[in-house]
Amino acid sequence: MFGEIESFCALVDRVKKFFKNHSNPGSDKELLSTRLVQLYEAHGVHRNQIPKVIGQGLTLYDVSTDERLLKKLTDKILSSTCQLFGINRDWLDGASDEIYPTYDFYKCPAKFEAFLSSLLAKSGSDGLDGILLSAVDSRVESVLILQETIDSINEKPYYRYYLCSGWFLSYWKSTGYITACVAMCWKNNVYVYGLYVDKATVDKYAHGNNLLDFGYDGIYQLSGIRWYPEDLALVPETYLKNINPEENQFGLNAALSLWFKLYHQGYLDTPYMDNNVELSFNDAHKKFS
Template identity: 35%
Template sequence: MFEWLSNSKWTGISALAGIAAIYFESKRRKLHIKKASTPSLALPKSEAHELVGRFVAIYKAHGIERMQIPRFLGDNYGLKIAHLETDEKLMHEISDTILNYTCSSFGITRNWLDGVKSEIYPYKYYDKNLRGFIDFLESIKAEHGEIQAFVIKCESDRLQKDESRFHVAFVFRGLLYHWDDIGEKSIWRYYPLNDTLCWGYTRTRIQIKAMVLVLWQFNIHPFGCVLPEKDVNNLVEGLVFPEPLIPSHWVAWYPDDYIFAEGESCQVADGKEALAVREEMERMGWMKYLIEKTGPLRVPHRKS
């Protein structure tokens, strides 16, 4: 009855059908495995993508939104709004010239933008070098015209002479542009200093007060700010952008209350040490140099 099964023709066909079934089952399994494993094969962001992220972060940290970058750069650099649609598109459009111009405009180190260093800003340090600090202020004031200064203490710092080691940070900014109406939108370049100055330590407290006196002579009245200790330390180390931290914390204390002697101001916090600061500046030759640059020492109220 089943003699046809012994026929070699049918035997060959059966064998081929079996092979085909095995082949397609194998393909099905491989396809299933490939689909299931695809997510784990996703590649991490490339270094180029990370650079693009830092590039955009620079502008964001200075109050410039992503779609405003072409407006800041101007037509000469060829960057269009369409190029900013995705990081992938932007990565193919930003040139070395654009990167260098961005760093130069905002005082950012190219090594940070390239991902080589963690410090965002060039190192600036004027401890025991008040003459250098005077030159620095003279330079940025000539470059920008309008300068603002921030003296930032830690929340826990009570400004006591108790050997506490809370850092006090100095941050300056110079005006780059006014966008729209004056006072509505300003673009600033920031200059954070890396001095490790502590109010509780006598020598550096004298330095802090001397620096504030220099600011006063340059007609720069500093904003006294208060921030968490971690933020102050990061500012001193140059690891963060200042603008996102500073604006909502203005005038929490008054650094210039500490630089005048009795009878020179309505607000005198430590007149005796204010005179000691001037004596130290005289001894080091800094007062003479400052007066040569700014004129006679100015005080709010002259003694009668």
């Protein structure tokens, strides 16, 4: 008897869900225009400013509600928006969870150098900044986010972001190559600052599946424990701080050997590099040899 009552209740629930969904079709789905507005506002453009950026005949009335905006969207508007912010079109269409592409420069300093040069050719060093987000637990993946200022509205900038992920500061080889990337940024007057944050924050921004919802303040609205990534190339204690020493100090020795390799290849040539830095890394290498 109890089984029959349970089956009847389940049937009633299914019927209720059916009528709820069909009486308001699409109510559980996000409008394409809603995503578009979220995208612009996350990158520093208010809803009412969207016509200034998109153009193409859009008016303030058109963007006053998501429903009105939906009627005005064209493939040209959607494609140009994705190109402007470096967004995956499938995400905007609701067909994918991946919002941003991610870039992997592990063991590829020359590839990063070319990538950075292409960004500088577009925006110049004044329009490019960076942040290295790391968890307090160095075994958690870190992410270098490069922020390109696209333009400004009423003296407030809006941005495009590039996610360079896959860095683990506990691994000597990974530390060496992220050091080279940061040093190349500084060499080209691209300021990179560092924050230690919680694991959830790094995970949120490292993989391209969440909007970088920094708004008008960009990466500078993030908070955490401040540190200076440029010191990776300049201060042995900072460079070695998070590295797993491994058996017989192998990790520390290998890290320092890699530092010298990158240094002699010219990848650590920052404005702050001098002979005293090389001497201090030599002393560190002798200590662990």
